[in-house]
Amino acid sequence: MKSAVIVFPGSNCDRDLAVAFEQAGGRPAQMVWHKETSLPAGLDIVGIPGGFSFGDYLRCGAIAARSPICRAVVDFAKRGGLVLGICNGFQVLTETGLLPGALLRNANLKYICKDVDLTVETTDSPFTRGYRKGQGIRIPIAHHDGNYAADAALLGRLDAEDRVAFRYVDNPNGSAGDIAGVLSENRRVLGMMPHPERLADAALGGTDGAALFAGLAEAFAPA
Amino acid sequence: MKARVHVTLKTGVLDPQGEAIRHALGAMGFAGVDAVRQGKLIELDLAETDPKAAEDQVRAMCEKLLANTVIETYTVELE
Numbered sequence: 001m002k003s004a005v006i007v008f009p010g011s012n013c014d015r016d017l018a019v020a021f022e023q024a025g026g027r028p029a030q031m032v033w034h035k036e037t038s039l040p041a042g043l044d045i046v047g048i049p050g051g052f053s054f055g056d057y058l059r060c061g062a063i064a065a066r067s068p069i070c071r072a073v074v075d076f077a078k079r080g081g082l083v084l085g086i087c088n089g090f091q092v093l094t095e096t097g098l099l100p101g102a103l104l105r106n107a108n109l110k111y112i113c114k115d116v117d118l119t120v121e122t123t124d125s126p127f128t129r130g131y132r133k134g135q136g137i138r139i140p141i142a143h144h145d146g147n148y149a150a151d152a153a154l155l156g157r158l159d160a161e162d163r164v165a166f167r168y169v170d171n172p173n174g175s176a177g178d179i180a181g182v183l184s185e186n187r188r189v190l191g192m193m194p195h196p197e198r199l200a201d202a203a204l205g206g207t208d209g210a211a212l213f214a215g216l217a218e219a220f221a222p223a
Numbered sequence: 224m225k226a227r228v229h230v231t232l233k234t235g236v237l238d239p240q241g242e243a244i245r246h247a248l249g250a251m252g253f254a255g256v257d258a259v260r261q262g263k264l265i266e267l268d269l270a271e272t273d274p275k276a277a278e279d280q281v282r283a284m285c286e287k288l289l290a291n292t293v294i295e296t297y298t299v300e301l302e
Contacts, residue, residue, distance in 0.1 A: 059291055066288060095291065102294040104232075107239050149236060149294050174239070 001025030001220040005047045006073065006089075008034045008064045013050035013086065013197065020197040021047060024213035025220065034067040044220045045082040046073055048089030050142070050195060060103060060145045061091030070096055082126055082216070083189045087143055090181070090191030099182055099191045100158075101150040106143070107174025113142040115206075117169035118180055118194060122162045125183050127190045130215025137208040139194035141172060141180075146193040148175035148182075158182060165190055224269050226281045227300045230290045231262030265289055274301050 003021040007014045018029035029047070030040050039046060053064035064070065070092070077083045077098050085093040093099045106112060115138050120131040131137065150158070155177045158164050165181035173193075181192030196209030232238045238260050245259040267284075271277040281299045290297040 058288070062288065062291065094293070100293075102291055104236070104294065105239050107237070109239055109243055147239070151235075174237070 001217045002027065002040075002042055002044045003029040003047060004032050004040055004043050004045075005029050005049055006032050006034060006069055007049070008051070008053035008067065010053045010055055011049050011051035011088070013088075013195065016195075016197045017047045017049045017086065020200045020209070020213045021045070023201065024210070024217040026217070032069060034064065034069045037068045037072060039069070039072045039076055043076070043081065045084060045216060046076060048073070048083065048085040048092050050087030050089060053088055053092065056145075059091075059095070061088055061093075061095045064088075064092045065095035074098060077184070077189050080186065080188060084127060084216075085189075085191040086195055086197065087141075087146075087193055090193055091145065093189060093191040098189050099184055100154055101148055101176075101179075101182065103145050103193070104147040104149050104174075105145050106147050106172075111142075111144040112146070112172050113140070114172075115140045115199075116172055116180075116194060118166045119169060121164045121167055122183075124162060125165060125187045125190065126216055126219045127183075127212055128165050128215065129219065130211035136169070137211075138199070138206065139196055139209055140198050141194050143173070143193055146173045146175065148173075148177075148179045148193075150176045150179070161185070163187070166192055166194065224272060224274065224277050225302050226267040226269060226277060227302070228265040228267065228281060228285060228289055229262060229298045229300075230265065230285075230295050231260055231297075232294055233296045236294050262295075277301055 021029040163183040167178040199206035200209040241259040
């Protein structure tokens, strides 16, 4: 699996994501600085990591979404490339318009950092194929703005098209429809607030996130 | 010329910060505050001198960056 991780000023989960890609996919992820105008050739997947790109100025992810590299990421996604955005990466993807909705301040106004229980809602995506439908997994969240905003029409569409990847069991942040992660229409872009890369190795205290990366790697394994 | 852009959450989008402000005002004894919506003010100093062109320019900035029109609405004032 040929992967790249985008690095913005203020990204802080970029190395963790690169390690998770490498452990599952067997080759090092390429780190791509936000000022680049193109992605490395032949990529299978682009990761947009967590952190506080550009200090969360204006809106979380807003400035990053207008950076030169994001134009290349949008083109890559439109050509059917796989894009995984975690936490701040999810916020960036909604700001680019690759994913619907938006992430607002948590309903309790607090920064929340803890492990949360999720339900895998669909296995019909390259990201969730390594899980069972309805499987309960525990993954950490660490965010101040993870309150997914979607109106009734959008929620209905996401349900009808089976595009909710993960839901919170006990909604921590006020997200509409308990949504923790959503897929794009072509199911090849996933944004999620929880951090699977933080529990993808037993040495980190858990492996519930590993199946996401293993599933991706399998999809790209030589037959 | 100068432009002032106000960005607020759209009606119907829950504003947790506005709600927290409303609660605090009530607790401080300011009665009768039924709702609070908070937002941000962005002041721009523009080289453009034609009001119509300036307004068009600022509205384009709002659509492309200053507001996230999925959840936010904006107003533009010129002076």
